[in-house]
Amino acid sequence: xxxxxxxxxxxxxxxxxxxxxxxxxxxxxxxxxxxxxxxxxxxxxxxxxxxxxxxxxxxxxxxxxxxxxxxxxxxxxxxxxxxxxxxxxxxxxxxxxxxxxxxxxxxxxxxxxxxxxxxxxxxxxxxxxxxxxxxxxxxxxxxxxxxxxxxxxxxxxxxxxxxxxxxxxxxxxxxxxxxxxxxxxxxxxxxxxxxxxxxxxxxxxxxxxxxxxxxxxxxxxxxxxxxxxxxxxxxxxxxxxxxxxxxxxxxxxxxxxxxxxxxxxxxxxxxxxxxxxxxxxxxxxxxxxxxxxxxxxxxxxxxxxxxxxxxxxxxxxxxxxxxxxxxxxxxxxxxxxxxxxxxxxxxxxxxxxxxxxxxxxxxxxxxxxxxxxxxxxxxxxxxxxxxxxxxxxxxxxxxxxxxxxxxxxxxxxxxxxxxxxxxxxxxxxxxxxxxxxxxxxxxxxxxxxxxxxx
Numbered sequence: 001x002x003x004x005x006x007x008x009x010x011x012x013x014x015x016x017x018x019x020x021x022x023x024x025x026x027x028x029x030x031x032x033x034x035x036x037x038x039x040x041x042x043x044x045x046x047x048x049x050x051x052x053x054x055x056x057x058x059x060x061x062x063x064x065x066x067x068x069x070x071x072x073x074x075x076x077x078x079x080x081x082x083x084x085x086x087x088x089x090x091x092x093x094x095x096x097x098x099x100x101x102x103x104x105x106x107x108x109x110x111x112x113x114x115x116x117x118x119x120x121x122x123x124x125x126x127x128x129x130x131x132x133x134x135x136x137x138x139x140x141x142x143x144x145x146x147x148x149x150x151x152x153x154x155x156x157x158x159x160x161x162x163x164x165x166x167x168x169x170x171x172x173x174x175x176x177x178x179x180x181x182x183x184x185x186x187x188x189x190x191x192x193x194x195x196x197x198x199x200x201x202x203x204x205x206x207x208x209x210x211x212x213x214x215x216x217x218x219x220x221x222x223x224x225x226x227x228x229x230x231x232x233x234x235x236x237x238x239x240x241x242x243x244x245x246x247x248x249x250x251x252x253x254x255x256x257x258x259x260x261x262x263x264x265x266x267x268x269x270x271x272x273x274x275x276x277x278x279x280x281x282x283x284x285x286x287x288x289x290x291x292x293x294x295x296x297x298x299x300x301x302x303x304x305x306x307x308x309x310x311x312x313x314x315x316x317x318x319x320x321x322x323x324x325x326x327x328x329x330x331x332x333x334x335x336x337x338x339x340x341x342x343x344x345x346x347x348x349x350x351x352x353x354x355x356x357x358x359x360x361x362x363x364x365x366x367x368x369x370x371x372x373x374x375x376x377x378x379x380x381x382x383x384x385x386x387x388x389x390x391x392x393x394x395x396x397x398x399x400x401x402x403x404x405x406x407x408x409x410x411x412x413x414x415x416x417x418x419x420x421x422x423x424x425x426x427x428x429x430x431x432x433x434x435x436x437x438x439x440x441x442x443x444x445x446x447x448x449x450x451x452x453x454x
Contacts (some may be wrong), residue, residue: 015098019091021080027056027072028081030090034098036067038299042265042272043101044069046212047093049265052076058264060281060294076261118147118163119172119179122216124224125190125201127158129355129377133346134189135160140343142182143167149342149361152217154323155228158190159220161213167339179205214262218269218320227312227319238321242310244303250279250295251303253313257321259290267292270320274313275299326357327381328373329388333395337368345370348394352387353377 015034023029032044041060048055053073060069075081081090123135132151139146144164151160166173173179183205190201202224238257245252255267264283271278271294280295297303304310333345342361349356349372358373375381 015095017091017094017098019087021082021087024072026080027074028087030071030073030094032067032069032071032094032098034067036062036065037101038277039272040067040098040101041069041278042215042268043097044071044094045265045268046215047090047097048073049214049262051090051093052261053081053090054078054261054285055264055283056285058281058283060278060283062277062279117171118165119174120206120211121162121164121182121186122160122204122206122220123162123186123190123201124157124159124203124220126192127153127156128192130350131158131189132160132356132359133343133350135162135186136343136346138185138189139164139182140340142178142185144173144182145170145339146342146361147363148213149359150213150217151356151359152221152323153326153357154221154319155226157221157224157226159217159224161211161216161220214265215269215273218266218323219273221319221323222270222273222316226323227315238318240314240317242304242313245295248295249303250297251310253292253294253296253317255290255292255317255321257290258325259285259288260325262324263290263321264292266320266324267294267317270317271296271313274316276313324358326373326375328357328375329381329383331370331372331374331388331391333368333370333372335368337363337366341368342370345395348391349374352391352394354383354387354391355379 015032017033018029018031020029020031030048034040041062045055048071053075055071055073057072058070062068073081081087125131136146139162143166145167147163147165149160149162151158153159164173165171166178173182183203187201187203190203192201202220238255241254243252243254253271257263268278276296276298278294278296282291282293284291304313331349335341346356353376354374355377356372357375357379360371362369374383376383
């Protein structure tokens with residue numbers, strides 16, 4: 001009877017989304033009203049995050065079985081969204097997402113794949129210089145084309161989600177023997193020199209389901225316990241407090257940290273995956289700082305009851321915020337897409353003594369658009385400009401009669417470097433490789449890996 005009543009309530013009260021540019025002078029106003037359901041807040045924030053909208057203010061309320069949220073959002077330039085087509089798309093997307101979620105019984109983070117055109121690989125293990133270079137080299141050697149990928153590192157741990165296709169067919173890899181070989185090779189790369197004292201590498205391969213990449217990376221690192229501190233805290237880390245609110249039967253969580261894109265998604269994602277429900281919340285961002293306040297309970301309806309759990313929530317929220325705040329130099333490489341280009345780019349980065357701390361790999365319309373956050377092998381975010389010039393020169397020699405651009409941001413400066421690739425540069429592109437082969441790290445593990453499968 002309760003289930004039938006819930007269905008009737010959803011039919012009588014469908015989701016309502018208001019998108020208004022007249023309610024605020026500097027931001028677009030979005031209001032979402034709906035029957036309440038666990039994870040609905042995360043689903044809405046995830047939509048805003050995926051549309052690259054910045055939330056400047058938000059008010060959350062979900063008591064008495066009803067959900068009402070208000071968001072003030074801007075584009076990446078800090079301006080209102082003025083394009084009517086974009087405004088309509090935001091409204092339609094939010095209405096559709098909320099309606100689908102209210103109709104589903106399963107978790108929101110697993111969405112049936114629209115097609116099975118790619119294979120998804122998830123990996124976690126110890127972070128080290130050259131890791132992405134090794135992974136991409138193995139995939140290229142096995143005839144796998146990387147179409148999308150993302151890698152995060154935090155507290156000496158690494159997690160990556162990679163979408164691949166078979167080079168010969170352009171579709172998902174379904175042959176069990178081929179998948180088994182790929183899994184063995186990649187697992188050995190992730191395991192590296194790990195001994196029994198370090199956490200083991202983990203791996204998952206799927207061709208039938210898709211997961212929101214950002215949420216999945218949070219889940220993987222949370223399961224890997226990256227929130228356990230390995231280094232002393234620094235002054236730039238977020239400040240999180242967890243307090244009792246016994247008179248209202250809630251636990252109050254407050255967060256103060258530097259503002260950045262996708263911050264709201266990261267904190268709501270963390271609380272949701274820890275099985276906490278946000279009943280009320282306020283989000284305010286200033287010119288630099290962000291303030292968030294949440295009134296939460298566990299999914300069983302009770303507030304946090306122990307100091308140990310309060311400490312765990314604090315540590316997990318701090319880790320969730322830090323995962324996207326890696327210090328380093330940002331590289332953006334745009335070039336023609338072709339097989340093995342990721343392996344070549346990451347090889348150049350590794351050979352120049354740089355370590356990839358975070359990466360986003362995208363393939364669309366025949367173009368490769370890759371973004372990397374790099375540091376030196378010791379983890380220092382400030383990189384010698386001469387090293388970046390060498391990286392640009394080497395990447396500029398990767399293609400033949402192609403256009404390639406590399407944008408470099410960091411070291412308190414912004415520089416746009418672009419190169420028109422020529423046949424002459426392509427013929428001399430390997431001249432730098434041998435002189436820097438072991439500058440980043442010893443590739444003893446990688447050599448053993450290749451020998452074991454030859």
